[in-house]
Amino acid sequence: MNFRYRLEGVDKDWQDAGTRREAFYDRLGPGKYRFRVIACNNDGVWNEDGAHLDFKIAPAWYQTTWFRLLYVAAFLAFLWGLYQLRVHQLRKAERKLREAIETIPAMAWIAETDGMVQFMNRRWVEYTGLSRLGTVGELGKDVVHPEDLDRSVRRMGASFASGEPFEDEVRVRRANGSIGGF
Incomplete structure (x- = not known):
């Protein structure tokens, strides 16, 4: 018995697996997938309907929307902190200059x-x-x-x-x- 498989959204065409009953995919991102398999009998007739398996890969914690929003917020807070630090430094320098001018x-x-x-x-x-x-x-x-x-x-x-x-x-x-x- 020979097999062909296809992961919709990843494979463009059917992949010939021969008699192997395994399929390998690396680096699938988060999302919904449909894995389809068709087989042929000993007479060489292919079952065009085949079987399918729907599955979902959940995003890793760092791929979630809330993490990305948190990351952007943290980055903006960091920039705001740098800005405030610079303003503080400039005000301190201005105070020193004014003190020098006053003396x-x-x-x-x-x-x-x-x-x-x-x-x-x-x-x-x-x-x-x-x-x-x-x-x-x-x-x-x-x-x-x-x-x-x-x-x-x-x-x-x-x-x-x-x-x-x-x-x-x-x-x-x-x-x-x-x-x-x-």
């Missing part, structure tokens, strides 16, 4: 490239009496001596455009109205 014996402020002042140290606030933030130009009009203002604004604009550091000395109005150097 230097000079008036200092920090501005973005668009001219918006982001920070003024305590010495600047105490000396000028200005604690509000705004653009460098607006603040300069209030405290910088008019003869120094245009030159300083031009140099600062060039610094912003080139990205080069900027340092300048100008006469600044004190909180009591008198003019001093900066």
Whole structure:
């Protein structure tokens, strides 16, 4: 007696098994399968109906949808943790920078490239009496001596455009109205 078999969804054609009564399949993934067998008698007549066996291979724990969702959630949580760690590091560095700026014996402020002042140290606030933030130009009009203002604004604009550091000395109005150097 000769046999042919076919695993639907895996085998395209019938596999000739000869007289062997076994079939081997490696690496079948999870899913539903139908295994079909047909045989021929000693006269060479094939039974076209044959027999079939339906079976299901359950997914391994790491192939399940809930595991994949959990994996994605864990990965996103890991990325969120890295982000939070970096934010914490940047805030710590910013605190250190602000502490350093507060302890230097000079008036200092920090501005973005668009001219918006982001920070003024305590010495600047105490000396000028200005604690509000705004653009460098607006603040300069209030405290910088008019003869120094245009030159300083031009140099600062060039610094912003080139990205080069900027340092300048100008006469600044004190909180009591008198003019001093900066």
